[in-house]
Amino acid sequence: MSKFLGYIFGPIFNIVFFLFLCIFHPIQWICFRAFGYKAHKVSVDILNFFLTYCNWVLFNSVTFKNDQNLPTDNPIIFVANHQSMYDIPGIIWFLKQHHPKFISKIELTKNIPSISYNLRVGGGANINRKDSKQSISELIKLGRRMKENTWSTVIFAEGTRAKDGNIKPFNVGGIATLLKVVPDALIVPIAIENSWKIVRYGKFFLTVGNPIKWTVLNPVNKADKNAEEIVLAAENAIREKLHQAIRLPDLDTNSMKS
Template sequence: MRGYLDWVVTIAYMPVFAGILIAYDIALRAASLLGIAAVERVAVSLQQALVRSYSLLGVSLHAEISSAIEPDESYIFVSNHQSMFDIPLFAWFFPGNNGKYITKKQLGQWIPGVSTNLKLGRHPLIDRQDRDSAVSVIAELGQRVSRGEVSAVIFPEGSRSGDGKLKPFKPAGLGMLLRSAPQAKVVPCCLDNSWQLMKNSFLPIPRGVKLHFSCTAPIPRQQGESIEELIDQIQNCIQKQLDKSRGQGTRTASADG
């Protein structure tokens, strides 16, 4: 019976999901005529509309966000990544921080709403096959963060975790971002259970998933800090948040790759 109901809900949800993306694709293109600020406002609205739509799937959202995160400051948000349902949560909880997602360039090509937002919103799109170009794009984002123009959102596992376990970080991109924005505080964030929404590749989407989202107090930067040690600190912080959300004991992890 549960599988049958999951199919019913999925079939009902998909037109809503597609409708949001198509409607906002049009809105983003119209907003681009008014400039980047208008695009960014519409992009926040798009992502918040997507989060609201999760309720149609019976999703509940449990969040633990540090009050030390200022609503208008530029940060480097570092998070694990489990599914596409993760992404809009940053605009839901941090609409004023102007987060720019570091993502692969393929996502900027063909998805209504999503690709349009990434391109018109000037998110950094990287070519994973061209390391020099990717490093340059990430460094440019770091400079924008340093100037207080935007925040950066990076998922340093490199790909989504299909089972929810934290994967070793790929430190090259995160390291370049940290070096390019040496004054920017780092906010470790943890997402959990969104992997369950994608475990069947939409066929169907299970109902009643409980999403967990937590962000700790920003980590201040230190002159002469070891970037490698900072990355390990961030990864261990996220692992502790993940263990906490699952009621497990903590363990440490090291960056690799």
């Protein structure tokens, strides 16, 4: 039934979603050109409010749970699992006080209304995955902006979307680079649930009635941990929340022999 209703309401959702992107593209441009970053950010926040609640067209529920008393005067690296493009609007809207920035493929900075413009001027990092020097340089620049402006960054540490909702092992590189620039940044995991179900049959044949949920978890205790251990702790916190098997750290085979 969910798939059948998706044939009816999926196209309506796509039209409404795309319409908001088109409407806010010139609004963003005017806000940024005429009034600067703060006005532009407000326009992006409002856009993502509408994009988040577009879920209602599909009869999806939207729940964002954040019981953490996170500071707004300290940079934060939010580490999340990634299930679909619909993960992003809720994070931007509900964590707007933390100025969340994203690490995106450079290809996304062109030809997408609103999204491409925001990626170009919003302060995130746009990386070329085929150019490691450029990628590292962009991350370093992002880290500096985090320090200067007490912004946050959201990293989908799997590196790609989990199309079946099952978490892939988290990558360390991007987080390790940011921590070298912003060593005092908090590491805060976010567990995302059920957004993969929206697109389980593809981008156009969407499903309805999905309970979409974001949960902000306890910050990772970074004391006496290196970057690998910090990322693994964030990954396992998300796995535990989603009731998926916790990935154990690799064992030292030499110590096992002894």
